Amino acid sequence: MxxxxxxxxxxxxxxxxxxxxxxxxxxxxxxxxxxxxxxxxxxxxxxxxxxxxxxxxxxxxxxxxxxxxxxxxxxxxxxxxxxxxxxxxxxxxxxxxxxxxxxxxxxxxxxxxxxxxxxxxxxxxxxxxxxxxxxxxxxxxxxxxxxxxxxxxxxxxxxxxxxxxxxxxxxxxCHEVFETQHLLANMAEEMLGVTVENRKDIKVSVTGINHFTWINEASYQNIDLFPLYARFAEKYVHTGFEKEQGKWEESVFHSSNRVKFDLFRKYRLIAAAGDRHLAEFMPPVYLKNPQTVNDWKFHLTTVDFRVKDQQRKIAENEEVFTDDTKIxxxxxxxxxxEILLALLGIEDLVTNVNFPNKGQIQNLPNEAIVETNALIRKNSVQPVRTNDIPLDVANMVNRHILNQEAVIQAVLTKDKNLARNAFVNDPLIAAISYEDAVSLFEEMDVWQQDQ
Amino acid sequence: MxxxxxxxxxxxxxxxxxxxxxxxxxxxxxxxxxxxxxxxxxxxxxxxxxxxxxxxxxxxxxxxxxxxxxxxxxxxxxxxxxxxxxxxxxxxxxxxxxxxxxxxxxxxxxxxxxxxxxxxxxxxxxxxxxxxxxxxxxxxxxxxxxxxxxxxxxxxxxxxxxxxxxxxxxxxxCHEVFETQHLLANMAEEMLGVTVENRKDIKVSVTGINHFTWINEASYQNIDLFPLYARFAEKYVHTGFEKEQGKWEESVFHSSNRVKFDLFRKYRLIAAAGDRHLAEFMPPVYLKNPQTVNDWKFHLTTVDFRVKDQQRKIAENEEVFTDDTKIxxxxxxxxxxEILLALLGIEDLVTNVNFPNKGQIQNLPNEAIVETNALIRKNSVQPVRTNDIPLDVANMVNRHILNQEAVIQAVLTKDKNLARNAFVNDPLIAAISYEDAVSLFEEMDVWQQDQ
Amino acid sequence: MxxxxxxxxxxxxxxxxxxxxxxxxxxxxxxxxxxxxxxxxxxxxxxxxxxxxxxxxxxxxxxxxxxxxxxxxxxxxxxxxxxxxxxxxxxxxxxxxxxxxxxxxxxxxxxxxxxxxxxxxxxxxxxxxxxxxxxxxxxxxxxxxxxxxxxxxxxxxxxxxxxxxxxxxxxxxCHEVFETQHLLANMAEEMLGVTVENRKDIKVSVTGINHFTWINEASYQNIDLFPLYARFAEKYVHTGFEKEQGKWEESVFHSSNRVKFDLFRKYRLIAAAGDRHLAEFMPPVYLKNPQTVNDWKFHLTTVDFRVKDQQRKIAENEEVFTDDTKIxxxxxxxxxxEILLALLGIEDLVTNVNFPNKGQIQNLPNEAIVETNALIRKNSVQPVRTNDIPLDVANMVNRHILNQEAVIQAVLTKDKNLARNAFVNDPLIAAISYEDAVSLFEEMDVWQQDQ
Amino acid sequence: MxxxxxxxxxxxxxxxxxxxxxxxxxxxxxxxxxxxxxxxxxxxxxxxxxxxxxxxxxxxxxxxxxxxxxxxxxxxxxxxxxxxxxxxxxxxxxxxxxxxxxxxxxxxxxxxxxxxxxxxxxxxxxxxxxxxxxxxxxxxxxxxxxxxxxxxxxxxxxxxxxxxxxxxxxxxxCHEVFETQHLLANMAEEMLGVTVENRKDIKVSVTGINHFTWINEASYQNIDLFPLYARFAEKYVHTGFEKEQGKWEESVFHSSNRVKFDLFRKYRLIAAAGDRHLAEFMPPVYLKNPQTVNDWKFHLTTVDFRVKDQQRKIAENEEVFTDDTKIxxxxxxxxxxEILLALLGIEDLVTNVNFPNKGQIQNLPNEAIVETNALIRKNSVQPVRTNDIPLDVANMVNRHILNQEAVIQAVLTKDKNLARNAFVNDPLIAAISYEDAVSLFEEMDVWQQDQ
Ligand SMILES: [Mg+2]
Ligand SMILES: [Mg+2]
Ligand SMILES: [Mg+2]
Ligand SMILES: [Mg+2]
Structure with missing residues (x-):
């Protein structure tokens, strides 16, 4: 080509x-x-x-x-x-x-x-x-x-x-794993006094599903980062850690990584997405209420904020149209x-992608869209195998995989009942009563197909 | 032999x-x-x-x-x-x-x-x-x-x-499926006016795991029992159904089958265990509190009751030792x-057993102990395949399978942390806060191995 | 219904x-x-x-x-x-x-x-x-x-x-397995002096593919037939065994079972099809030439014979049309x-059928049509699992499965080259030179699609 | 470390x-x-x-x-x-x-x-x-x-x-794939007039088993090498191709690649090992007799040659010991x-290795040792998935996998009979009569364990 x-x-x-x-x-x-x-x-x-x-x-x-x-x-x-x-x-x-x-x-x-x-x-x-x-x-x-x-x-x-x-x-x-590589780079700098030139020098093996992604191998040069992260998470689980401490308060997209550290202490894998994504896959441990969210030092992203953010982008456009030196x-x-370059054969790339499970994670369902490393070359994306996910994490991940699969099947076969069963089985929703969950399903018009 | x-x-x-x-x-x-x-x-x-x-x-x-x-x-x-x-x-x-x-x-x-x-x-x-x-x-x-x-x-x-x-x-x-066959026989008699001679004339295909077992095919002679059960469950979901109505109040082991009917309406499979077993596998829908249990017309089995039951059996023994005509x-x-007879080659048997999954349920994990039909013959137990479990039920069953597998692995590798992660992921326990769940784990001394 | x-x-x-x-x-x-x-x-x-x-x-x-x-x-x-x-x-x-x-x-x-x-x-x-x-x-x-x-x-x-x-x-x-049950019944009568009332009293576990089918468990009442068959095969491998000795010469469809006995001595499973079918799945051990076939005491079925057989059937019809008392x-x-009765819910049946592999034979390819026992009930055919096929037999069976799959794919995708590759890989054909095999493929017009 | x-x-x-x-x-x-x-x-x-x-x-x-x-x-x-x-x-x-x-x-x-x-x-x-x-x-x-x-x-x-x-x-x-990369580099130079700096610039996806290894994707920069190889194989199938034409006659380890070209024309994958290895996995197409080998322009490696080669190496040692400037x-x-460097975390490597099949080739048996690409990093070897092998090639590869597995099982369980069954099923051996194959097995004392 x-x-x-x-x-x-x-x-x-x-x-x-x-x-x-x-x-x-x-x-x-x-x-x-x-x-x-x-x-x-x-x-x-x-x-x-x-x-x-x-x-x-x-x-x-x-x-x-x-x-x-x-x-x-x-x-x-x-x-x-x-x-x-x-x-x-x-x-x-x-x-x-x-x-x-x-x-x-x-x-x-x-x-x-x-x-x-x-x-x-x-x-x-x-x-x-x-x-x-x-x-x-x-x-x-x-x-x-x-x-x-x-x-x-x-x-x-x-x-x-x-x-x-x-x-x-x-x-x-999705770029969430990249952010986690940045965190690990910052950790290495903080804990080892080294300078990490490039996010990509942090080598990670990725597993799980998008936004509930986990790193099960991490190294920088000849250093295994897992023992280091264990100490790091222990040290910062209460205060949080950021390159510039306290910065999380400035942006709804930022966090102090406390959720990630807490997940490591519980599950011994490095959760590899923003805290605000990770929290949603769990029962309401971190999302009990707005105060809990604040205590864990991350944010609820409001739609109001998104509306304003969109308006800001439009204004920026206008500025640029008026004065293209702003670009x-x-x-x-x-x-x-980089992915285009790799697919065109110009430069190989190993990175994390979301791709059907063809055995790259043997203890998650085949064909589910999982997130792992892949080798990308000319006209070729081939997932790289990763070790079995530990049973406790596998159980949480699998619940979302089957729930999502059920929602897809529900829509494709027009089976509202199946969609409702998936809905009430979501960990955030399972924390309220079954009756409330069903009411919520109806009041939100989750099904959106009866109109 | x-x-x-x-x-x-x-x-x-x-x-x-x-x-x-x-x-x-x-x-x-x-x-x-x-x-x-x-x-x-x-x-x-x-x-x-x-x-x-x-x-x-x-x-x-x-x-x-x-x-x-x-x-x-x-x-x-x-x-x-x-x-x-x-x-x-x-x-x-x-x-x-x-x-x-x-x-x-x-x-x-x-x-x-x-x-x-x-x-x-x-x-x-x-x-x-x-x-x-x-x-x-x-x-x-x-x-x-x-x-x-x-x-x-x-x-x-x-x-x-x-x-x-x-x-x-x-x-x-386990005999729980037999009880469900009796229920289906009673249903056939009630709804069709026929007389079912033998529990075994109710043909069922069994799937799932013990006590969270499901029937996905059921027939009596040339009659498909599923449409019938749909009407039956609809009719009796509020009042319950027993051969002798109201009998459930006499024994802690009995129920009115309301839980089973409710599960059918939600999941469209026939749950095949006593209501008191089924309820425990779900979030606290049926076990919210003693009043809810009573409303659903089944019982909490107390240990006090079990102690007395044991004493009663001992007394019966004494009676028999004194007077063997009581036998x-x-x-x-x-x-x-019957299983001995089949394994000895005297009479084939098709019945439900708990056995490692060798592909009999393709969408549950291999080697997990699942409950399905098996053909038992001389020195041979061979599971009979059953269709894939629907995604919504599979998700609930799988959660327990992985939790149980995690508990086994935890004990065998002395990994208390893994046991705790399985514990907090149990649907009944996940309904309380994470912090409470961890306290409960410690206060109950679930681990029992530190002593 | x-x-x-x-x-x-x-x-x-x-x-x-x-x-x-x-x-x-x-x-x-x-x-x-x-x-x-x-x-x-x-x-x-x-x-x-x-x-x-x-x-x-x-x-x-x-x-x-x-x-x-x-x-x-x-x-x-x-x-x-x-x-x-x-x-x-x-x-x-x-x-x-x-x-x-x-x-x-x-x-x-x-x-x-x-x-x-x-x-x-x-x-x-x-x-x-x-x-x-x-x-x-x-x-x-x-x-x-x-x-x-x-x-x-x-x-x-x-x-x-x-x-x-x-x-x-x-x-x-297909009825080939039934014939093998008859042989086992005759064996039991000959070797044990018992009378087997019914072919179905010989319980067998079936595996493999049609006409290259194998029995890996066989019993009569509480007697394991494998040790008996070992002695039986040893005794009769040279002379052959028939209920009426020598009868094989009367019909092209009959054999002396020598091939079966020889296969048992080599592979330790009971081959469960007529010798004339079995021989074709192997390299030309039994089919080297007409003399070898005669030595092994089975027959080449000629098309001439089939033409005459067809004429005979037509003549029989005429007779019957003229005089219906001939019926x-x-x-x-x-x-x-019996299968209809089972599928209608009238009487359960366990028998061998050819069915897509859904895990009933874990070491053969999924979805291949394999022959195993199945439980047939109202509107339901469910394969019964059978143990893994031993590696040596699995290798021979698998070769035919993949060859047949290749032929199907070849025809469906119009890929004559793939058909030829499957053809030259057939054990009977692989015994001649590659060049001859390719000539044969063309001369026979195996492809039949170019016309 | x-x-x-x-x-x-x-x-x-x-x-x-x-x-x-x-x-x-x-x-x-x-x-x-x-x-x-x-x-x-x-x-x-x-x-x-x-x-x-x-x-x-x-x-x-x-x-x-x-x-x-x-x-x-x-x-x-x-x-x-x-x-x-x-x-x-x-x-x-x-x-x-x-x-x-x-x-x-x-x-x-x-x-x-x-x-x-x-x-x-x-x-x-x-x-x-x-x-x-x-x-x-x-x-x-x-x-x-x-x-x-x-x-x-x-x-x-x-x-x-x-x-x-x-x-x-x-x-x-094993370095056989590297040689094939060199061949592809030479091809690119010959057919495209480019200069390939480094064998590793020829990107290949590897599949199959060692010495019966196949390339199913190959590219150089943004050029798909498959259409090119098709023309190349067609052009040189009769004469052979070497960088220096005719060089194959000088060394028993060299060949003219005619076998590889012939295999491509038949199977449409690039066989990725020396012709002398590849030929042995096939029926005796290329190894019919010494003349055929010579016609296909490769060699039979004699043991005599190996003895002399060993003596030569010893002599070289002596020379070096006498005069270390010879080094x-x-x-x-x-x-x-490079593998050590990668495993130590110093430099990532993607290369082909022989590794247990954990899903990297979904249509070959799990746990068999297959050859595919792998990503090697600090303390980590993770196979890269490759597409299913086409059915015709899969069938040939699988036959050797199961044969080798049978030999291993035979030795570990002391089952000489199983070893013999694997032996007679090897494609080179299956070309002689069954009786001869068994004689060969005994005369060679393949079993070597009875002594
Ligand atoms: Mg994202
Ligand atoms: Mg029980
Ligand atoms: Mg037939
Ligand atoms: Mg080598």
């Missing part, structure tokens, strides 16, 4: 966060160029992205040159694409408010509400038909394309693509472009 | 319930005879059983003649046995009181307390070393014997035998003797 | 052997009645069967009454059938002559030529499209019907039905009607 | 080839140093290696400094080793002559005779007890050591280590030292 006539179909991106990051990284990579077909159900959002992308590509520092085009139909956008990137927002802010905040009525607090818990399940029910549609379109218009999904709930959405089109070449990507090209820290 | 010189080693039996039932059934089976070596850690209990067994065998109506001998050591009892029957009471009534009642302090009510929940796990921790010892002794003294376990927690104890001696030929037996030979309704 | 309004679709049956047997057995079973829709690509053959069936059903001794109707289209024949029986002859006698005799040019002798070997593979290539078509029609017209296939190559044809319609409820049936109702020894 | 106090136990090495290569590579690696404990059943051979190793380490160009010590007992050599390297010669040249040449009496020609075929199986029977012993010693004296095996039959020897000590951390290494440090092209 030529590396200068690449076609990428970008599905979604109206919310701009992920799209912009990719645009920057592409502009900074001289070995690739081609066309980005931007498709969003909101054509204007795609057009905005076209304008931004074009500005970025035209930036004097841009060494990678791309043509951005807003495309009105998904069919046309996908047609003969070499790569498909999916980053949609399933539903409206009103939907999200229902997902995240309504359960508070029953005492269920969610720090993100997009993966598991009542919000995650409701969002899943809504996303599954969208991803069935996208999968079927890919089958028709670009069956050989590599598909990178960034949309949450990651495991559910990616699994649905494989349900729609079993031969699809799709992976799910400063900087690497995003994401790996999307 | 000759059928008139059989040696059965009976391990345990001090509590006499199961031992006596077997003695009656053996006395009523003319095709078998031989010797029963009775071993109990309480030699006097074994001697009492020797006296009772001898009286029963000498009964004029007894057509099967057996020699009963109390044996002081397990080695001698097992030596060259053809069959081993295990029915021990792991621990004292004081242990049982701790298992069952102490958790009430934290609002956890248990209807039996011997399988899962805080009591079941504590009992498991105590039983595992005993079954390791028994398994190792069997390996040494009668490796070719067939082993029938009646002890709870059934899955844990049977799994431990296989851990101790992987070539062991062991099955676990009335009647079939027990258990299948132990 | 009512048992007196059953609809059976009979596909094929032009050759009459299997059809007639079923008609007799149905006539002798008072508990069932209904309609048989007879479909054959040769409508006249179906009409002949209609006449015969009607005569048999009208026979004064017939207690089971059936309406036979020749139906011109498969769609109409299948429409709403409760059961489908497939017994087709894939191809003409000319095809069969090519299958069986052409390879003799290269020194390959086949005793049947319909399962494996050059003839079996060529027949498979021809049958696969037919069974795809039948499977697809069943999906459309009677998706809930139980399908019983009698057509060879059994494993290939049945597997193809599952490829066409994965939810199909299909089994494959004598006798049980056929087949189990088709 | 410190990288300057490493202890390596070297078991075997008397034959010096592999030992010397490692010594050179270690001398050229400045980041490692420590001690090499040399153990050989011939202590003098170990002492010779001590002398050579010391000379090499003292060489002025040597940047990696190692202490070499001949150790008289394996226990002492293994004691607390960090790494164990096994490179033994199982048996004498007389044994080897029997392995390789005796079968010629029956028309079986072997090009190597150390992996499969009559020679490979006889060598396996002899090696298994040795590797059981080594595995048990490792368990006792250095259970945490990483073990690298270079001994053939590779799969059998490595599998036996895991049988002896299931927790062993062992891999098997010229050059990298060997092997990867042993």
């Amino acid at each position: 030529a590396t200068n006539t690449i076609k990428i179909a970008y599905i979604g991106g109206g919310s701009q966060g992920w799209a912009r990051r990719l645009m920057y990284d592409l502009a900074l990579e001289p070995r690739l160029s081609g066309t980005i077909a931007l498709y969003d159900i909101n054509l204007n959002a795609a057009k905005t992205n076209q304008r931004i992308g074009t500005l970025i590509s035209n930036h004097p520092d841009a060494t990678g040159k791309w043509t951005y085009e807003a495309i009105p139909t998904i069919e046309e956008a996908l047609k003969d694409a070499d790569f498909v990137i999916i980053s949609i927002l399933p539903g409206t802010f009103a939907d999200m408010a229902m997902d995240v905040h309504f359960p508070e009525k029953y005492g269920i607090y969610q720090s993100v509400g997009d993966t598991v818990g009542p919000g995650g399940i409701r969002r899943a029910v809504r996303s599954i038909p969208m991803f069935m549609e996208i999968g079927e379109q890919i089958k028709l218009h670009c069956p050989d394309a590599w598909v990178i999904n960034y949309t949450n709930p990651m495991s559910v959405c990616t699994r649905t693509l494989y349900k729609a089109f079993p031969q699809i070449k799709a992976i799910g990507c 400063v090209l900087e690497p995003s820290g994401e790996e999307g472009v | 000759a059928t008139n010189t059989i040696k059965i080693a009976y391990i345990g039996g001090g509590s006499q319930g199961w031992a006596r039932r077997l003695m009656y059934d053996l006395a009523l089976e003319p095709r078998l005879s031989g010797t029963i070596a009775l071993y109990d850690i309480n030699l006097n209990a074994a001697k009492t059983n020797q006296r009772i067994g001898t009286l029963i065998s000498n009964h004029p109506d007894a057509t099967g003649k057996w020699t009963y001998e109390a044996i002081p050591t397990i080695e001698e009892a097992l030596k060259d046995a053809d069959f081993v029957i295990i029915s021990i009471l792991p621990g004292t009534f004081a242990d049982m009181a701790m298992d069952v009642h102490f958790p009430e302090k934290y609002g956890i009510y248990q209807s039996v307390g011997d399988t899962v929940g805080p009591g079941g796990i504590r009992r498991a921790v105590r039983s595992i070393p005993m079954f390791m010892e028994i398994g190792e002794q069997i390996k040494l003294h009668c490796p070719d014997a067939w082993v029938i376990n009646y002890t709870n927690p059934m899955s844990v104890c049977t799994r431990t035998l296989y851990k101790a001696f992987p070539q062991i030929k062991a099955i676990g037996c 009335v030979l009647e079939p027990s309704g258990e299948e132990g003797v | 009512a048992t007196n309004t059953i609809k059976i679709a009979y596909i094929g049956g032009g050759s009459q052997g299997w059809a007639r047997r079923l008609m007799y057995d149905l006539a002798l079973e008072p508990r069932l009645s209904g309609t048989i829709a007879l479909y054959d690509i040769n409508l006249n053959a179906a009409k002949t069967n209609q006449r015969i069936g009607t005569l048999i059903s009208n026979h004064p001794d017939a207690t089971g009454k059936w309406t036979y109707e020749a139906i011109p289209t498969i769609e109409e024949a299948l429409k709403d059938a409760d059961f489908v029986i497939i017994s087709i002859l894939p191809g003409t006698f000319a095809d069969m002559a090519m299958d069986v005799h052409f390879p003799e040019k290269y020194g390959i002798y086949q005793s049947v030529g319909d399962t494996v070997g050059p003839g079996g593979i060529r027949r498979a290539v021809r049958s696969i499209p037919m069974f795809m078509e039948i499977g697809e029609q069943i999906k459309l017209h009677c998706p809930d019907a139980w399908v019983i296939n009698y057509t060879n190559p059994m494993s290939v044809c049945t597997r193809t039905l599952y490829k066409a319609f994965p939810q199909i409820k299909a089994i494959g049936c 004598v109702l006798e049980p056929s020894g087949e189990e088709g009607v | 410190a990288t300057n106090t490493i202890k390596i136990a070297y078991i075997g090495g008397g034959s010096q080839g592999w030992a010397r290569r490692l010594m050179y590579d270690l001398a050229l690696e400045p980041r490692l140093s420590g001690t090499i404990a040399l153990y050989d059943i011939n202590l003098n051979a170990a002492k010779t290696n001590q002398r050579i190793g010391t000379l090499i380490s003292n060489h002025p160009d040597a940047t990696g400094k190692w202490t070499y010590e001949a150790i008289p007992t394996i226990e002492e050599a293994l004691k607390d080793a960090d790494f164990v390297i096994i490179s033994i010669l199982p048996g004498t040249f007389a044994d080897m002559a029997m392995d390789v040449h005796f079968p010629e009496k029956y028309g079986i020609y072997q090009s190597v005779g150390d992996t499969v075929g009559p020679g490979g199986i006889r060598r396996a029977v002899r090696s298994i007890p040795m590797f059981m012993e080594i595995g048990e010693q490792i368990k006792l004296h250095c259970p945490d050591a990483w073990v690298i095996n270079y001994t053939n039959p590779m799969s059998v020897c490595t599998r036996t280590l895991y049988k002896a000590f299931p927790q062993i951390k062992a891999i098997g290494c 010229v440090l050059e990298p060997s092209g092997e990867e042993g030292v």
